[in-house]
Amino acid sequence: MSTQPHILVIDDEAQILRALRTILTAKGFRVSVASRGEEGLTMAAAQPPDLIILDLSLPDMDGVEVCARLREWTQVPIIILSVRESERDKVVALDKGADDYLTKPFGIEELLARIRVALRHSAQSIGSQKSQIVTAGAVVIDLALHQVTRNGEEIKLTATEFKLLAYLAANAGRVLTNQSILSHVWDPSEADRVEYLRVYVRQLRKKLEDDPDHPSFIRNEPGIGYRFMVDE
Amino acid sequence: MEFHPEVIIVSMTRPDPLGRFKKFPGMEYLLAIMVTSVFTLIFLPFRSAEGQDHTILSQLYLLPVVISSVLWGLGPGALAALLSFLALNYFFVPPYYTLLVHRTEDLLVLIVFLGVSITIGQLVGRVSKSLSDSHAREREAIHLYELTVHLAGLQDEQSIASAIAERTLIVLRARRVDVLVEAQGQVPAHHVRMEDRSRPGQVQNETPTYLCPLQSSRGLLGEIQVWREGVSLGAVEVRLIGTFASQGVTALERLRLSQAASRARLLEDSDRFKSSLLSSVSHELRTPLATIKAAVTSLRSETVAWDSEARSELLAAIEEETDHLNQLVGNLLNMSRIEAGALKPERSWNSLADIVTSAIERMRQQTGKHQLEVDVSGDLPLVPVDYFQIEQVFINLISNSSKYSPEGTKITILAQRVDGDRLQVTVSNQGPHVAEENLERIFDKFYRVTAADKVTGAGLGLSICKGIIEAHDGRIWAENLAQGFAFNFTLPLSAEGFPLNAGQEIVDE
Numbered sequence A: 001m002s003t004q005p006h007i008l009v010i011d012d013e014a015q016i017l018r019a020l021r022t023i024l025t026a027k028g029f030r031v032s033v034a035s036r037g038e039e040g041l042t043m044a045a046a047q048p049p050d051l052i053i054l055d056l057s058l059p060d061m062d063g064v065e066v067c068a069r070l071r072e073w074t075q076v077p078i079i080i081l082s083v084r085e086s087e088r089d090k091v092v093a094l095d096k097g098a099d100d101y102l103t104k105p106f107g108i109e110e111l112l113a114r115i116r117v118a119l120r121h122s123a124q125s126i127g128s129q130k131s132q133i134v135t136a137g138a139v140v141i142d143l144a145l146h147q148v149t150r151n152g153e154e155i156k157l158t159a160t161e162f163k164l165l166a167y168l169a170a171n172a173g174r175v176l177t178n179q180s181i182l183s184h185v186w187d188p189s190e191a192d193r194v195e196y197l198r199v200y201v202r203q204l205r206k207k208l209e210d211d212p213d214h215p216s217f218i219r220n221e222p223g224i225g226y227r228f229m230v231d232e
Numbered sequence B: 001m002e003f004h005p006e007v008i009i010v011s012m013t014r015p016d017p018l019g020r021f022k023k024f025p026g027m028e029y030l031l032a033i034m035v036t037s038v039f040t041l042i043f044l045p046f047r048s049a050e051g052q053d054h055t056i057l058s059q060l061y062l063l064p065v066v067i068s069s070v071l072w073g074l075g076p077g078a079l080a081a082l083l084s085f086l087a088l089n090y091f092f093v094p095p096y097y098t099l100l101v102h103r104t105e106d107l108l109v110l111i112v113f114l115g116v117s118i119t120i121g122q123l124v125g126r127v128s129k130s131l132s133d134s135h136a137r138e139r140e141a142i143h144l145y146e147l148t149v150h151l152a153g154l155q156d157e158q159s160i161a162s163a164i165a166e167r168t169l170i171v172l173r174a175r176r177v178d179v180l181v182e183a184q185g186q187v188p189a190h191h192v193r194m195e196d197r198s199r200p201g202q203v204q205n206e207t208p209t210y211l212c213p214l215q216s217s218r219g220l221l222g223e224i225q226v227w228r229e230g231v232s233l234g235a236v237e238v239r240l241i242g243t244f245a246s247q248g249v250t251a252l253e254r255l256r257l258s259q260a261a262s263r264a265r266l267l268e269d270s271d272r273f274k275s276s277l278l279s280s281v282s283h284e285l286r287t288p289l290a291t292i293k294a295a296v297t298s299l300r301s302e303t304v305a306w307d308s309e310a311r312s313e314l315l316a317a318i319e320e321e322t323d324h325l326n327q328l329v330g331n332l333l334n335m336s337r338i339e340a341g342a343l344k345p346e347r348s349w350n351s352l353a354d355i356v357t358s359a360i361e362r363m364r365q366q367t368g369k370h371q372l373e374v375d376v377s378g379d380l381p382l383v384p385v386d387y388f389q390i391e392q393v394f395i396n397l398i399s400n401s402s403k404y405s406p407e408g409t410k411i412t413i414l415a416q417r418v419d420g421d422r423l424q425v426t427v428s429n430q431g432p433h434v435a436e437e438n439l440e441r442i443f444d445k446f447y448r449v450t451a452a453d454k455v456t457g458a459g460l461g462l463s464i465c466k467g468i469i470e471a472h473d474g475r476i477w478a479e480n481l482a483q484g485f486a487f488n489f490t491l492p493l494s495a496e497g498f499p500l501n502a503g504q505e506i507v508d509e
Helices: A014-026 A037-046 A063-071 A087-095 A108-127 A159-170 A178-186 A194-208 B027-046 B054-060 B062-072 B074-092 B104-152 B157-172 B235-300 B308-339 B352-362 B387-404 B461-471
Strands: A006-010 A030-034 A051-055 A078-083 A100-104 A133-136 A139-142 A147-150 A175-177 A218-221 A225-228 B009-011 B176-181 B190-195 B210-216 B219-227 B348-350 B371-375 B383-385 B410-418 B422-429 B476-481 B484-492
Touching: A006 A014, A006 A037, A014 A030, A030 A037, A037 A051, A037 A063, A051 A063, A051 A108, A063 A078, A063 A087, A078 A087, A078 A108, A087 A100, A087 A175, A087 A178, A100 A108, A133 A159, A139 A159, A147 A194, A159 A178, A159 A194, A159 A225, A175 A178, A178 A194, A178 A225, A194 A218, A194 B348, A218 B352, B027 B054, B027 B062, B027 B074, B054 B062, B054 B074, B054 B104, B062 B074, B062 B104, B074 B104, B104 B157, B104 B235, B157 B176, B157 B190, B157 B219, B157 B235, B210 B235, B219 B235, B235 B308, B308 B387, B308 B461, B348 B352, B348 B387, B352 B371, B352 B387, B352 B410, B383 B387, B383 B484, B387 B410, B387 B422, B387 B461, B387 B484, B461 B476, B461 B484
Parallel strands: A006 A030, A006 A051, A051 A078, A078 A100, B009 B190, B371 B410
Antiparallel strands: A133 A139, A139 A147, A175 A225, A218 A225, B176 B190, B176 B219, B210 B219, B348 B383, B410 B422, B422 B484, B476 B484
16 A cells, blocks of 8 residues: 555645545545644654645644745645635745645646646656656657757747746646746846746747647746646 | 924025114114204204294204104103203203203293103104004914914825914024924824024024924824024014914814814725625625535435436536635625725736636636637737736626626627727627616626626626726726627736836847
8 A cells, every 4th residue: 555645735724624635535645634834744754745735824834934844854746725815925835845836716636637747746856867858739849959849840949938948848737936937047137027938938839839829838827927738 | 112203494585674783772772862963963053142932942852752752662752852851951042051041931941841742752652652563463463364374275284384384484583493293193293394594504403492382172282493593582472473383283183183084984984885795795605605505415415316417517506606606705805905995906017818818717617608709819018917906807897798698699808909008908798788877887886787686796896897907007998889788998008117018029039
């Protein structure tokens, strides 16, 4: 039974804990729950989980702080749960090292998809055998050769466009904040120039997407940033 | 708490004709002596050797007496009378240049002159004094009137303090006047300083010449501090500044009372708002809850075996209603922010196409029975807006359109650039018209075109749209189309810190 991934859920709402425990157990995960931040940190240290689901509003401490303290010693994937009104906290938590987020109320299929992406990512980074080829529908991105093809035809990208696409594709499935994209692809000093990002995303979508107005690869994450979707 | 007053320094330059003549005590008496001497010099050449009738001369000598009494008061008048008497005796009554008198009638004339001149001098002096007193009272009344008129229209404490300081400075010809109004509740303290810069030198930390408290029936509000050189304040001036102070207190109290009254009115309004919100919302919350409860209890019921189609129908209803509830909660939060004046857009450069896409994504359940046509190009310029607030506007407009237009009809969303400096968005549907006179009112809180129970909705959606669009310096309006109904709103392409075209001019390498 040790092959079952272990998920730790830290949330102060008993109903959410009950629902998540039932659903995730049924989906084949081993689930432990904590209703306070300190308790969660202790449990994470005692029995390191494969993934943590963390609510941002906890009675004893800020979820952002829990996230920061976990990151001091572990790279375990963290998925943030929050309400729509705390966008700022969400961005802070993601910049502090959280891997993904979900807005309450959420659909369970969405949560399961996020869990799968996060677990796959951590498995990859542990094995440190990151794929150099990313495939998204008809688009194939070769990170090593700096080559992008669509339906087998090469697509010409500018240097910045490729850098942006490469960063998004290397983190496929994960949400990336505007700030982190800007400071990786441009420069940390330009982390506030969201307008650059918007313009380049638009250009990339025009070159890659079938319908740039309804993008299927470079998805928008409202108020947060972008997520590159690949075939599961 | 430390006292950090705001100091306003107003320099005044005004002509001060009297300021050049440095007054000193006793000057009036000196002037009386001079006038009498001048008259004596004028009379001397007309003196005849053999002596003359002193009656004319004695009447002429009343002139310096009257002049002195009128101009300089009773004391100098009396002095002039005495001097005239002596001069008359010394220069004009034989034997000349002595105070001796030979003739009895001369002595009589002199004594009568002295008596008459003193009496006339005193009478004239008294009349002139009471005249000047009444002039002073008139001036006082004018100053007071001016201050009252000035204070009447003022709506903030700073200007009231300034008005008092200015009047006091002018009326008292002071060097500097400070008016201090102490803080009260949330009203900050005020400190206004007026200085007459037309005179050299400045008042350094000296103690004020005069202090007058701003005393109201409910306590000390502040004080007036006056710095003036030389003469200390006379009784009239003290009385005047006292009246200024009480006028100032009245103005301050009037202001504070009216502010308290408007605060009370605001509270009352917000109270009324909250209770209508509560009644509207509780109804609104129960409807989806009732559906959810009914669906869930049906599914859990062991007496009925649901076929898979019925099951999925019930489950779809639950999901739809939870989305509905979530949307309602979002609107409530926005409404309370608008009411609290806390709806500040967190602007950043956004693509309207992205916003519309995610709004439609979130509305998929509710718009399933309508055909949605979207013409919002990603090539439109970026707009500096709050993503979530504008998304909420789209959600509310689409939700409203789907509620009020028949199933199966079209809902169209169109965005275009107008006049170069803004985007105009039109959300139109094929629903019924709204009477022209109600086109404005549909954006009011709790206003609904149809009777409350026919269509679900708290009547909040459109007023939230209006609040959000206006917070973005845009405009929102509704119009009847030939076939259908449309909402329009505009969004400026620039904002403070977001210059026009900043997001559009990025040249790729």
